[in-house]
Amino acid sequence: MEEKKRMPFKGTKEQEQQLMEVIESYKGTDGAVIPVLHAAQDIYGYLPIEVQTMIAEGLNVPLAEIYGIVTFYTQFSINPKGQYKIGVCLGTACYVKGSGDILEKIKELLGIDVGECTPDGKFSLDATRCIGACGLAPVMTINDDVYGRLTVDDVADIFSKY
Amino acid sequence: MDMVNLKINGQAVTVPAGYTILEAAREAGIDIPTLCYLKDASQTGSCRMCVVEIVGARALQAACVYPVAEGIEVLTHSPKVKQARKSTLELLLSNHDRSCLTCVRNKNCELQTLSEELGVSEIPFQGEMIKREIDDLSPSIVRNNNKCVLCRRCVNVCKNVQTVGAIDVTERGFKSQIASPFNMPLSDSNCVNCGQCIAACPTGALTEKDNTADVFDAIADPEKYVIVQTAPAVRAALGEEFGYEIGTPVTGKMAAALRRLGFDRVFDTDTGADITIMEEGTELIERIKNGGKLPLITSCSPGWIKFCEHSFPDFLDNLSSCKSPHQMFGAVLKSYYAKKHNLDPKKMFVVSVMPCVAKKFESQREEMEHEHLRDVDCVISTRELAKMIRQSGINFKSLPDEKFDIPFEEATGAGVIFGATGGVMEAALRTVADVLENKNIDKLEYHEVRGTEGIKEATVNIAGKDIRVAVAHGLGNARKLLDSIRSGEKQYEFIEIMACPGGCVTGGGQPIVNAKTYMEHDLKAERAKALYSEDERAAIRKSHENPDIVLLYKEFFGEPGSHLAHELLHTHYTARNRYTK
Numbered sequence: 001m002e003e004k005k006r007m008p009f010k011g012t013k014e015q016e017q018q019l020m021e022v023i024e025s026y027k028g029t030d031g032a033v034i035p036v037l038h039a040a041q042d043i044y045g046y047l048p049i050e051v052q053t054m055i056a057e058g059l060n061v062p063l064a065e066i067y068g069i070v071t072f073y074t075q076f077s078i079n080p081k082g083q084y085k086i087g088v089c090l091g092t093a094c095y096v097k098g099s100g101d102i103l104e105k106i107k108e109l110l111g112i113d114v115g116e117c118t119p120d121g122k123f124s125l126d127a128t129r130c131i132g133a134c135g136l137a138p139v140m141t142i143n144d145d146v147y148g149r150l151t152v153d154d155v156a157d158i159f160s161k162y
Numbered sequence: 163m164d165m166v167n168l169k170i171n172g173q174a175v176t177v178p179a180g181y182t183i184l185e186a187a188r189e190a191g192i193d194i195p196t197l198c199y200l201k202d203a204s205q206t207g208s209c210r211m212c213v214v215e216i217v218g219a220r221a222l223q224a225a226c227v228y229p230v231a232e233g234i235e236v237l238t239h240s241p242k243v244k245q246a247r248k249s250t251l252e253l254l255l256s257n258h259d260r261s262c263l264t265c266v267r268n269k270n271c272e273l274q275t276l277s278e279e280l281g282v283s284e285i286p287f288q289g290e291m292i293k294r295e296i297d298d299l300s301p302s303i304v305r306n307n308n309k310c311v312l313c314r315r316c317v318n319v320c321k322n323v324q325t326v327g328a329i330d331v332t333e334r335g336f337k338s339q340i341a342s343p344f345n346m347p348l349s350d351s352n353c354v355n356c357g358q359c360i361a362a363c364p365t366g367a368l369t370e371k372d373n374t375a376d377v378f379d380a381i382a383d384p385e386k387y388v389i390v391q392t393a394p395a396v397r398a399a400l401g402e403e404f405g406y407e408i409g410t411p412v413t414g415k416m417a418a419a420l421r422r423l424g425f426d427r428v429f430d431t432d433t434g435a436d437i438t439i440m441e442e443g444t445e446l447i448e449r450i451k452n453g454g455k456l457p458l459i460t461s462c463s464p465g466w467i468k469f470c471e472h473s474f475p476d477f478l479d480n481l482s483s484c485k486s487p488h489q490m491f492g493a494v495l496k497s498y499y500a501k502k503h504n505l506d507p508k509k510m511f512v513v514s515v516m517p518c519v520a521k522k523f524e525s526q527r528e529e530m531e532h533e534h535l536r537d538v539d540c541v542i543s544t545r546e547l548a549k550m551i552r553q554s555g556i557n558f559k560s561l562p563d564e565k566f567d568i569p570f571e572e573a574t575g576a577g578v579i580f581g582a583t584g585g586v587m588e589a590a591l592r593t594v595a596d597v598l599e600n601k602n603i604d605k606l607e608y609h610e611v612r613g614t615e616g617i618k619e620a621t622v623n624i625a626g627k628d629i630r631v632a633v634a635h636g637l638g639n640a641r642k643l644l645d646s647i648r649s650g651e652k653q654y655e656f657i658e659i660m661a662c663p664g665g666c667v668t669g670g671g672q673p674i675v676n677a678k679t680y681m682e683h684d685l686k687a688e689r690a691k692a693l694y695s696e697d698e699r700a701a702i703r704k705s706h707e708n709p710d711i712v713l714l715y716k717e718f719f720g721e722p723g724s725h726l727a728h729e730l731l732h733t734h735y736t737a738r739n740r741y742t743k
């Protein structure tokens with residue numbers, strides 16, 4: 001329950017303006033929350049408390065209800081994506097070759113969970129399905145770079161390049 | 163009224179159209195088990211515990227939401243129905259933390275009752291269990307989601323009845339749980355600590371922060387002079403914990419029990435209520451005379467105060483600056499009373515027994531002190547007092563009727579009715595009328611502001627002037643009332659607001675009543691009756707005629723609203739964010 005450190009919110013006035021316009025256009029209509037959340041995620045890339053609060057106040061819906069909806073649907077994210085997006089393949093081939101341990105190591109090194117982003121906004125971490133590079137298992141991607149035949153000890157070295 | 167004829171278990175039943183099968187069955191003396199249903203508060207048809215068979219229909223239907231229809235035949239306890247209910251319950255119990263023996267709701271838990279009534283004798287499979295963190299950071303509410311069955315009664319009460327919306331269902335599937343936004347502790351959210359979620363919860367997932375140990379410790383400490391005061395509404399419900407009928411006042415036995423628990427002095431918060439009337443009445447008269455901010459809105463209910471701070475900050479100047487009665491009384495005990503009886507206020511420990519868990523939060527607000535002495539040191543609920551009585555081997559029913567201690571032995575009938583919605587308004591009108599008319603007015607009872615209607619209005623003519631008053635109880639009704647003032651649609655001079663539907667008699671700290679009892683009783687009205695009957699019997703029924711109060715002002719405060727009164731008895735408020743603390 002204690003609060004984790006997170007990336008500070010860096011929303012701009014323009015983004016807020018855009019969101020307000022969306023909220024205005026949906027105000028008073030039934031089922032406004034989900035389309036507004038989609039639009040907000042397009043504008044900001046994710047849905048932090050600041051954005052959800054603006055939506056709650058704008059649509060007159062409790063913040064707890066907004067948060068409940070955001071966490072119910074997998075397409076919404078409350079965490080930003082990092083400058084470098086790490087993906088660890090948990091497909092069968094990679095998993096058998098130990099990608100689970102790699103994932104654990106990354107979590108430990110970066111101090112974040114799957115779906116989260118480091119407080120400096122540099123790295124975000126996702127678990128992915130098979131990316132079709134089974135020959136290289138276990139595989140990790142960082143943006144467009146692919147790293148294969150990994151061992152747990154390789155991870156720190158690779159991160160130091162970014 | 164259109165009537166509908168149907169058959170329930172072969173028995174012909176005629177009920178008004180619009181009734182649910184559940185209501186029709188209750189009328190016919192048949193109990194259908196429920197879990198997520200709670201009268202007036204939660205009717206979502208989600209738990210499927212109340213399913214019944216409708217002859218000719220394929221699927222079983224949820225009786226709590228299914229409306230009666232002409233000619234249908236309902237089976238409430240057919241083998242198919244019983245099996246379905248049992249399977250639903252077994253599934254629920256399979257991932258429930260079943261440690262009943264150490265649970266706050268042991269012997270008073272709807273889940274236990276269901277298990278017994280549906281004949282569950284073993285749990286055939288062990289479901290996946292996630293250990294959930296307990297949120298006990300709030301001074302008022304403790305949430306233990308390990309005991310939660312996701313019935314959403316708390317969510318519905320908080321969101322729909324109170325219109326606070328501090329909690330909701332989050333995530334999905336096994337990860338699903340009731341939480342505040344971003345899993346923040348409840349104390350960081352816009353929760354107003356009203357405790358209505360506790361009253362709605364069928365299980366041990368929600369309870370008050372238990373402060374009984376602090377009270378036992380203080381009593382055991384020979385250095386401390388421990389004074390207890392009890393709110394008006396406590397006497398109207400405490401008896402239920404010891405087997406008395408709903409609505410039986412137990413004032414005398416309560417005083418006796420408190421004495422046997424070892425408190426050095428046993429006082430009545432009704433005296434605090436009388437002081438409140440002196441201060442608030444004066445404030446109203448001054449605002450009317452001097453063109454001050456109107457309507458004046460009462461400030462006795464700390465749940466309402468926090469709600470106002472979050473959701474209606476533009477009304478903060480309308481709030482009376484009066485502290486609530488128990489805070490006022492605490493301040494008086496540590497100043498006037500201490501001085502008069504040569505007691506060291508630093509050694510005094512004031513305990514308030516309240517029908518309310520928001521009072522725990524209130525008593526810890528920074529501003530509730532004077533010269534570094536807290537007005538009140540500890541607040542316990544009616545339920546906690548019952549627990550202390552049981553833990554001390556006191557046989558409540560066999561106690562004699564005793565009185566409160568002197569000098570605050572006899573408060574007024576005006577003070578007693580504070581515990582019911584409309585009571586503060588009525589008590590204030592009794593005094594304000596006398597003061598403005600400058601004579602003793604015969605009219606005592608203001609029936610226009612009594613009763614359980616959500617919003618009550620009246621126009622009272624005093625000294626040739628029309629005073630428009632309104633009373634709202636339950637924060638949803640408060641919101642409606644304030645919205646109508648904001649929009650300019652309504653105007654008033656004086657408003658009473660209580661956070662809890664029904665007022666303090668049905669506060670979040672009162673004995674818990676199960677869903678079935680809610681259907682069978684008008685809890686708000688029955689408990690209120692206990693207070694109105696005490697008011698009728700009271701020798702003095704107007705606050706300003708209370709001789710102890712007259713003396714208090716003569717010897718100590720001077721006038722209501724004096725400088726000293728302001729220092730000790732008044733407070734101020736802070737605007738808060740809408741959704742976070």
Ligand code: SF4
Pocket residue numbers: 258259260261262263265266267268269271272273274309365366367
């Ligand atoms: S909530 Fe009810 S069933 Fe669960 S442990 Fe507590 S008493 Fe037992």
Ligand code: SF4
Pocket residue numbers: 303319320324326327328329352353354355356357358359360
């Ligand atoms: S105490 Fe009141 S405001 Fe807080 S969560 Fe419970 S019902 Fe909602």
Ligand code: SF4
Pocket residue numbers: 309310311312313314315316317340362363364365367368
């Ligand atoms: S906390 Fe209680 S009322 Fe709320 S969902 Fe859980 S069991 Fe139901």
Ligand code: FES
Pocket residue numbers: 195196197198199206207208209210211212213224225226227
């Ligand atoms: S579905 Fe009827 S009580 Fe839950």
